[in-house]
Amino acid sequence: VSQPTIHDVARSAKVSKSLVSLVVRGSPNVTEGKRQRVLRAIEDLGYRPNLMARSLAARRTTTIGVMLSDLHNPFFAEVVDGIDAAASASGYGILLNTGNRVVAREAQAIDAFLQLRTDGLILAGTVLPTASIVEASLSCPVVLVSRTSRAPTVDTVANDDRAGAELAVQHLHDLGHHRIAAVDGGNGAGAKARVDGYRHAMTRLGLEKHIRVASGAFTEEGGYRGARSLLRSNHLPTAVCAANDLAAIGVLNAIEEEGLRIPQDISLMGYDNTFLAGLRHISLSTINQSRAEIGQMAITCLLERIEGGRRDPRRLLLTPELVARDTTAPPRPEDAL
Amino acid sequence: VSQPTIHDVARSAKVSKSLVSLVVRGSPNVTEGKRQRVLRAIEDLGYRPNLMARSLAARRTTTIGVMLSDLHNPFFAEVVDGIDAAASASGYGILLNTGNRVVAREAQAIDAFLQLRTDGLILAGTVLPTASIVEASLSCPVVLVSRTSRAPTVDTVANDDRAGAELAVQHLHDLGHHRIAAVDGGNGAGAKARVDGYRHAMTRLGLEKHIRVASGAFTEEGGYRGARSLLRSNHLPTAVCAANDLAAIGVLNAIEEEGLRIPQDISLMGYDNTFLAGLRHISLSTINQSRAEIGQMAITCLLERIEGGRRDPRRLLLTPELVARDTTAPPRPEDAL
DNA sequence: ATGAAAGCGCTAACAG
DNA sequence: CTGTTAGCGCTTTCAT
Numbered sequence: 152v153s154q155p156t157i158h159d160v161a162r163s164a165k166v167s168k169s170l171v172s173l174v175v176r177g178s179p180n181v182t183e184g185k186r187q188r189v190l191r192a193i194e195d196l197g198y199r200p201n202l203m204a205r206s207l208a209a210r211r212t213t214t215i216g217v218m219l220s221d222l223h224n225p226f227f228a229e230v231v232d233g234i235d236a237a238a239s240a241s242g243y244g245i246l247l248n249t250g251n252r253v254v255a256r257e258a259q260a261i262d263a264f265l266q267l268r269t270d271g272l273i274l275a276g277t278v279l280p281t282a283s284i285v286e287a288s289l290s291c292p293v294v295l296v297s298r299t300s301r302a303p304t305v306d307t308v309a310n311d312d313r314a315g316a317e318l319a320v321q322h323l324h325d326l327g328h329h330r331i332a333a334v335d336g337g338n339g340a341g342a343k344a345r346v347d348g349y350r351h352a353m354t355r356l357g358l359e360k361h362i363r364v365a366s367g368a369f370t371e372e373g374g375y376r377g378a379r380s381l382l383r384s385n386h387l388p389t390a391v392c393a394a395n396d397l398a399a400i401g402v403l404n405a406i407e408e409e410g411l412r413i414p415q416d417i418s419l420m421g422y423d424n425t426f427l428a429g430l431r432h433i434s435l436s437t438i439n440q441s442r443a444e445i446g447q448m449a450i451t452c453l454l455e456r457i458e459g460g461r462r463d464p465r466r467l468l469l470t471p472e473l474v475a476r477d478t479t480a481p482p483r484p485e486d487a488l
Numbered sequence: 489v490s491q492p493t494i495h496d497v498a499r500s501a502k503v504s505k506s507l508v509s510l511v512v513r514g515s516p517n518v519t520e521g522k523r524q525r526v527l528r529a530i531e532d533l534g535y536r537p538n539l540m541a542r543s544l545a546a547r548r549t550t551t552i553g554v555m556l557s558d559l560h561n562p563f564f565a566e567v568v569d570g571i572d573a574a575a576s577a578s579g580y581g582i583l584l585n586t587g588n589r590v591v592a593r594e595a596q597a598i599d600a601f602l603q604l605r606t607d608g609l610i611l612a613g614t615v616l617p618t619a620s621i622v623e624a625s626l627s628c629p630v631v632l633v634s635r636t637s638r639a640p641t642v643d644t645v646a647n648d649d650r651a652g653a654e655l656a657v658q659h660l661h662d663l664g665h666h667r668i669a670a671v672d673g674g675n676g677a678g679a680k681a682r683v684d685g686y687r688h689a690m691t692r693l694g695l696e697k698h699i700r701v702a703s704g705a706f707t708e709e710g711g712y713r714g715a716r717s718l719l720r721s722n723h724l725p726t727a728v729c730a731a732n733d734l735a736a737i738g739v740l741n742a743i744e745e746e747g748l749r750i751p752q753d754i755s756l757m758g759y760d761n762t763f764l765a766g767l768r769h770i771s772l773s774t775i776n777q778s779r780a781e782i783g784q785m786a787i788t789c790l791l792e793r794i795e796g797g798r799r800d801p802r803r804l805l806l807t808p809e810l811v812a813r814d815t816t817a818p819p820r821p822e823d824a825l
Numbered sequence: 826a827t828g829a830a831a832g833c834g835c836t837a838a839c840a841g
Numbered sequence: 842c843t844g845t846t847a848g849c850g851c852t853t854t855c856a857t
């Protein structure tokens with residue numbers, strides 16, 4: 152199973168290794184005749200350049216590593232589409248990894264990329280502490296997706312989670328809700344900002360005494376847990392803002408298990424507008440953020456550092472928008488006050 | 489951003505490069521004193537072995553590449569969990585890739601791994617022609633997940649799709665259905681076997697004149713398309729078997745759009761038992777296949793070839809099981825005949 | 826137990 | 842335009 156090397160190709164085409172290298176990399180300064188000979192030899196032998204050797208010598212991998220905090224969250228899969236498209240348009244390949252939202256495993260995943268010496272690193276929704284992220288950014292350009300940071304060595308491209316959460320609360324308030332509760336996203340990326348936005352909006356609307364945050368996570372299970380604790384109280388909320396769509400589905404399950412109906416008894420907001428929210432059977436009101444744009448921006452940031460030599464940080468904040476579907480409606484008349 | 493090398497560590501610890509290499513790889517034959525010195529130097533310098541160089545010299549990468557046909561299909565995300573666990577338990581790392589169910593892009597994705605010289609390759613749900621797969625298997629051990637093949641150079645671990653489809657038809661027949669239609673999975677992995685199973689079961693049950701297969705895909709959209717064509721007919725089926733859960737959701741959408749209800753008017757079966765099927769709001773009857781087991785088996789196959797030197801192919805077929813939920817019920821009395 | 830030396834397969838000046 | 846010469850950072854005999 153030993154693969155042919157550039158040397159084999161050179162010998163077979165009766166030229167030097169350098170010439171083969173030039174042909175492989177598409178140099179224009181090669182006689183057509185020799186180029187053909189080399190190409191034929193490559194074809195005949197089934198030669199495939201050894202990326203290890205190539206990267207070692209060239210001191211660059213033209214590969215960017217993408218660490219997905221959660222492979223199960225459709226939101227990230229959709230962001231990857233954008234990243235992939237943008238990267239390959241610029242001649243870079245991407246490699247994926249995941250840490251399952253577990254700090255230690257995410258650290259390992261990142262380390263794998265650093266050892267590989269990828270030219271850049273995208274951390275999508277990482278739960279890692281800032282210190283670890285900064286450390287990584289010392290050896291390789293890093294951009295954080297769906298999470299912000301003040302660290303001067305990392306770029307961030309995220310949706311304005313605070314504004315999005317405010318949009319959600321405002322929407323519910325517009326429908327007439329007052330007892331609006333929230334299920335947070337635990338240590339998930341952007342979770343804190345979403346809760347902040349919730350608190351801020353509630354306060355701004357004079358509803359501070361109704362502020363109620365149950366602890367959850369960016370998972371179905373987390374949403375379910377949070378909702379359970381909310382439902383145990385004697386004064387039920389009339390509306391719930393979930394940390395993300397996945398969590399919203401957990402909330403939805405908990406609420407229906409209780410024999411309550413959505414949106415008649417309780418209104419529900421998700422966040423992310425993943426395909427789940429659009430499923431007819433769920434038809435979840437949610438907050439949209441453009442994943443294609445996020446992916447594109449992430450690559451742009453990386454390339455500015457890798458090829459443009461930028462050193463100062465970029466902080467991109469995309470504007471979220473409300474998507475009202477069928478899980479939100481006015482509260483029951485008796486609850487309207 | 490230049491990283492320290494093994495040479496820097498050696499100098500700092502006042503030992504030879506070889507010694508550092510031994511320490512890094514945890515050799516037992518190193519004096520405790522020197523080991524400590526080396527370890528300290530590594531720590532101080534923040535040394536991280538260069539995987540490119542290491543793999544080039546060692547002629548192995550200890551990483552296995554996993555090509556996911558579709559990052560959006562939750563089924564594969566769940567298989568990856570199993571693969572990841574099994575791989576790291578054996579000291580291997582995994583790297584992910586995706587080709588978006590597009591032949592050309594999948595080929596590219598695989599090529600990226602071959603250039604990287606990963607020690608093994610797992611193709612999960614690939615839509616690639618057998619020829620391309622065989623070609624890849626010539627330079628690196630390959631195992632196909634969720635797809636079978638007679639090629640002598642590749643291993644396969646899949647669910648028995650044929651049996652699973654028969655299970656689905658049998659279940660519907662047991663409920664009293666006769667006009668059972670199917671929406672296929674296009675070029676998706678295992679799609680053909682599922683349709684075969686459907687046809688076979690229908691025939692076995694004496695329902696061959698009711699056989700009807702609409703063309704779809706392993707996506708929500710594909711299921712939607714297939715269902716639309718089914719619904720255009722004047723003699724509606726009383727039950728539908730979708731190619732997978734994702735497609736089932738598309739079918740569900742199409743059916744409800746038509747003003748029909750599930751399961752009262754039409755029963756629906758999915759396939760895969762992804763978390764989507766378990767969502768209370770969907771509660772899809774489906775066929776379960778154990779992803780953890782699939783992942784584990786895939787790694788086992790690979791290691792047998794990589795480390796055990798096995799040459800003959802392995803063909804693992806896992807037994808599927810029926811999961812009856814709320815989208816299947818007896819047909820209306822007037823349709824029962 | 827440790828070090829010296831020879832590559833792994835490729836790129837990158839530098840000559841010519 | 843093409844070939845020669847050094848490495849890239851690490852592992853691996855082979856001595857000592």
